[in-house]
Amino acid sequence: MTRMERFTEIIGKERLDGFLVTNHIDIRYLTGFTGDAGMLWVEKDRAVFITDFRYETQSKDEVGDKAEIYITSPDKNYFTILSEQKVFENKKLVGFDENSVNYILYRKLSGIFRDVVWIPLSNPLSELRAVKDTDEINKIARAVDIAIESLIDALPLLRPGITEKEFAAELEYRMKRKGSEKPSFDTIVASGWRAALPHGIASDKVIEAGEMVTVDFGAIYDGYSSDLTRTFFIGKPDDKFKKIYGIVLDAHLAAADKAKAGMTGKGIDGIARKIIEDAGYGEYFGHGLGHGIGLVVHDFPGVNTRNEKPILENSVITIEPGIYIPDWGGIRIEDDFIVKENGTEWLSSELPKELSDIIIPVG
Incomplete structure (x- = not known):
């Protein structure tokens, strides 16, 4: 069983529809990506990784087929891509790590994606890591x-x-x-x-x-x-x-x-x-x-x-x-x-x- 599959088991046990990973160490653990900028969406049958143009080639090499890869641009930020890829469509309960999402990011996420109930977890990958x-x-x-x-x-x-x-x-x-x-x-x-x-x-x-x-x-x-x-x-x-x-x-x-x-x-x-x-x-x-x-x-x-x-x-x-x-x-x-x-x-x-x-x- 892959690390991503083990993590989706945790997501299921917590009765979540998916999880937004923002801690770059957790992202590396799950995908192999060694850069320090990115977001990773994980649900049972899908993973979406977003980073910026500095890491376009690197993300393809390191993440490979572990997740869909999308790159930000001047007119497409992380939130735009999350919306375009409909990662939260028909999702009600979405988890995040309360230790890595600061108040500013939380306000942006909850303000843009109003239909989502954001569920904080503390270090959800701790036992895996x-x-x-x-x-x-x-x-x-x-x-x-x-x-x-x-x-x-x-x-x-x-x-x-x-x-x-x-x-x-x-x-x-x-x-x-x-x-x-x-x-x-x-x-x-x-x-x-x-x-x-x-x-x-x-x-x-x-x-x-x-x-x-x-x-x-x-x-x-x-x-x-x-x-x-x-x-x-x-x-x-x-x-x-x-x-x-x-x-x-x-x-x-x-x-x-x-x-x-x-x-x-x-x-x-x-x-x-x-x-x-x-x-x-x-x-x-x-x-x-x-x-x-x-x-x-x-x-x-x-x-x-x-x-x-x-x-x-x-x-x-x-x-x-x-x-x-x-x-x-x-x-x-x-x-x-x-x-x-x-x-x-x-x-x-x-x-x-x-x-x-x-x-x-x-x-």
């Missing part, structure tokens, strides 16, 4: 390998005197040389006290001896992302760093060992969170344990206290516990996993994480 097929897993695995190989190549440069931005640039350069389209997000390099910032984008700060350095990075291969984090220490770590690193590592390994399909995101999160809380650092772990990765770096499913739905087999997730203490620093360890029926399959096992592996000698 969460479960990865073999091709998707292979692409994520390649993105993971590119990221790991690049960090290992760049690591000799992580020394006192280099700035966070310089190291980020060296890492990103190597990822591109090895086949990454671009970083899957702005590379995080946060040293010293800045390691307490979970999303401390690389700055002009000079990395010094005696500091921890958190590096959070990822590659994109054929549209699919990886997401990895290691915290290094430049020089000889003190007892506090070693203690907290051990707590984070224990939490990471426990969650990776016990996670499996059928557990909720909240349940997996709780495995790591309990270890950190029992060690007295619960207040310093303020984010979810992880998230899905795929066509976006923060994909479905969520691995956090808010997700009480079961994680499905062949979801690909991150596990990334962390402890962040203001004016001291922070430690995070992140790896990528395939969730299986009886456990997890480690995609990033080639990137070491033991305390001895992350100490960078100086002098």
Whole structure:
């Protein structure tokens, strides 16, 4: 069954006559179109894709026969084409994603197509996108390998005197040389006290001896992302760093060992969170344990206290516990996993994480 066919099953279960897809990631998932402008109409026996003249050739190559293709022009916008193609004729209940249709677009749609009852759904493709097929897993695995190989190549440069931005640039350069389209997000390099910032984008700060350095990075291969984090220490770590690193590592390994399909995101999160809380650092772990990765770096499913739905087999997730203490620093360890029926399959096992592996000698 194709992705489009599985989506039409969802549309039917929601008792809708059709669905207007506006999220470009969902459009790519359903059709293969990699551009960032378009609308996709989906009903049981018909799909209509509309984009602008910039993507005329590209849409024919990528969408092919998955949908009828129409191109806007100065005298024909998206709404004109929707009307001309009578996509809403004899349609009463039409779905849209409330997370991707803004108020302006909603007013235009409801104002032009007055006979339609617009039904909001929240992330209707989330379960489809969460479960990865073999091709998707292979692409994520390649993105993971590119990221790991690049960090290992760049690591000799992580020394006192280099700035966070310089190291980020060296890492990103190597990822591109090895086949990454671009970083899957702005590379995080946060040293010293800045390691307490979970999303401390690389700055002009000079990395010094005696500091921890958190590096959070990822590659994109054929549209699919990886997401990895290691915290290094430049020089000889003190007892506090070693203690907290051990707590984070224990939490990471426990969650990776016990996670499996059928557990909720909240349940997996709780495995790591309990270890950190029992060690007295619960207040310093303020984010979810992880998230899905795929066509976006923060994909479905969520691995956090808010997700009480079961994680499905062949979801690909991150596990990334962390402890962040203001004016001291922070430690995070992140790896990528395939969730299986009886456990997890480690995609990033080639990137070491033991305390001895992350100490960078100086002098």
